[in-house]
Amino acid sequence: MSVTITTRPAIPGGDAHQSSQYEGFFSLAARSMRSSDIRDMFALTEAGDIISFAGGFPTPDVFPAEKAAALMAKVAATRPQAALQYGPTEGIGELRAAVADLMGQRGVPATPGEILLTAGSQQALDLVARTFADPLAPVLVELPGYVGGLNAIAANRGRLIGCPTDQDGIIPAGVSEIIERLRSQGEQPRFLYVIPNFNNPAGTLLPQERREALVEIARRYNLLIVEDDAYGELYYDRRPPLPLRALAPERVIYLGSFSKVFFPGLRVGWINGPEPLLRKLAVAKQAADLCSSTFGQYVVLEWLREGNWQQHTSWLRGIYRHRRDLMWEALRHFFPADARYSVPAGGFFFWVTVPDLPCSTRELLPQALAHGVAYVAGTGFCVDGGGQQSLRLSFSQVEEAKITEGIRRLGEFLAGVRERPPKG
């Protein structure tokens, strides 16, 4: 098996000349956009016998397909005209109200006016970056941080500044130190982007005390916080502490998503935040796509109304917890004993660091693919150039029987490359 991997979509032969003809047309923003390693690997891992721990998708075999078909049929039958027409930019009123209720269940009292429905969380990240980031102005992110968030900020030309993390997530003292340093240079960060619950890629869960400390720092420095909570409902031990938004509603923008617990293919997420900020975000959404899929919004509404989505989520937790356990066990068996990782208490990811590799995990990836296994290299998540020895492993969409086999392949491969003499 021979595989070549590039960090950009493949350019067919003879195309380089053709591309350069167009270089002059691109905007500064376009020049600073980065393609995600994860998306680019999509095609490569679909073929052949590769076991892929790369994509952080929900597993499609848990989609309640019959249920979904019934909900769709219901929407098509009962509101054909509304569901097929353009809708309000902010989202349909009934779903905004239902999401406000959902926020209440998560410990955040909210009104429908504080909810903006988006085309998944990625659009929420993009709208936030457009509305609050400026070219070259600093934005604080985690080390490692979610590549979709980093790319949205980079696409809007924000300057990414990494904040230190450990096995409990972002370190508040590190954040205030960075803010102080920026301030001494006359700069103020535009916002802090953070995933407190089952971080992507780190798998960490931010403890209560750190949440309080972070919010305290944000108040002290008049900092906006963007809290991304795509995974909070997928906890395997206990429900996470209250969202940051519950602790500082005046300065936290919360991003939620149905993609992990219902269907990503419908593209429904939301932003919950202070109304004056939401109004501006809605103007940004108007220019971005006028409105999200009305049909998708009605299907999610019916899903929430039918009332057994909690049971479905609970069932999902069991499935993903089991997959996490399988990966954990396999990592203990098959990975080098000095590999470092913490066990995620929810979400989809192990972030594994393997010391003493002869080169970066990104450089090793083509060989790993040739060994029939895929991961995401750590460097894409680290804005400081770190993550060379790290990789993200997602257990979410790999069949149970394949998790052990995939980790065995990868562990043996990594042990093997450490034994090889360094090149040159």
Add this chain to the structure above:
Amino acid sequence: MSVTITTRPAIPGGDAHQSSQYEGFFSLAARSMRSSDIRDMFALTEAGDIISFAGGFPTPDVFPAEKAAALMAKVAATRPQAALQYGPTEGIGELRAAVADLMGQRGVPATPGEILLTAGSQQALDLVARTFADPLAPVLVELPGYVGGLNAIAANRGRLIGCPTDQDGIIPAGVSEIIERLRSQGEQPRFLYVIPNFNNPAGTLLPQERREALVEIARRYNLLIVEDDAYGELYYDRRPPLPLRALAPERVIYLGSFSKVFFPGLRVGWINGPEPLLRKLAVAKQAADLCSSTFGQYVVLEWLREGNWQQHTSWLRGIYRHRRDLMWEALRHFFPADARYSVPAGGFFFWVTVPDLPCSTRELLPQALAHGVAYVAGTGFCVDGGGQQSLRLSFSQVEEAKITEGIRRLGEFLAGVRERPPKG
């Protein structure tokens, strides 16, 4: 009936203070974003007895609801997992191929690699603006021009430069004159945004000779053209001339949409252009929303495959042609004799200019609403501050019986305000 209209979403009482607290957080882009008059008027015109010629939507009573329900049920039953999962950023391969065929039918040979599927045309406009516009760099648009396109460019901080038009659309000599003037100042326009077929809002159809002249100018000045063709299939006399993209495939980016001929609520549009540009647009889309609704794409695919969409489109032409005729007749009967407009040979819009009004059509709008009729004021479409005496009337989504009555109300109102002595 008493109605107040604002150009921004209403701010509840006491909120001004709260808003100003957040002003410092907004990006330069957010500060230059404009809310669309059309979207803001949405809520106002939904209530009461108002006959609204404002929204340029397809009429929902022509949606083939049963057909749609059947297609959705089919997708849900036959590809539940694929349709509910994330998909490729560029769009699902089968639909890209089907759209490439569709482009062929419109006289533009295309490969699937030259098609990027988007969340409606508005996202296509946004991606184009992000990828090719720069802060303060000039972008050429029509006078009047489509407000969704203008807003997408403004949201990306492009500097809008209006090009002259007449009853046949954009005037090529005017475009080259503007380019020469910019060049003499050391500037090059980033692109020209144009709607050749049944322009929104002007209703004009660009003749073959002008298309050739425009493309010739673009070649001479190495100009990129963005051709928006949301309405081309809705012709009432004969099929429009070949798209600009057929005339200069190396420098025209074509935007297509299913929103006017199928369902806007699914949010499926596309970009067809040179592959090197599409690859960059796809990276922009990755940061914007990862991928469009997979489910929506499969439903559109089934719609195209079932093969009788041409008949449906032909049926739509008959319906909209009849509405156009009703509005035309009503305009002749009820509007001041010196009102100027050209009769659209397709699409949804009459652009009417009424001379000698005592104030702008925007200022008159609250009174018009009080008289039970809505339109979109001309100024929102004119980046040069013009359009004060103009208004856009859409006949697409108004029931036939109401078109005559609405135009009667509006005509009498306008005649009335011209007779009133000027204020002060």
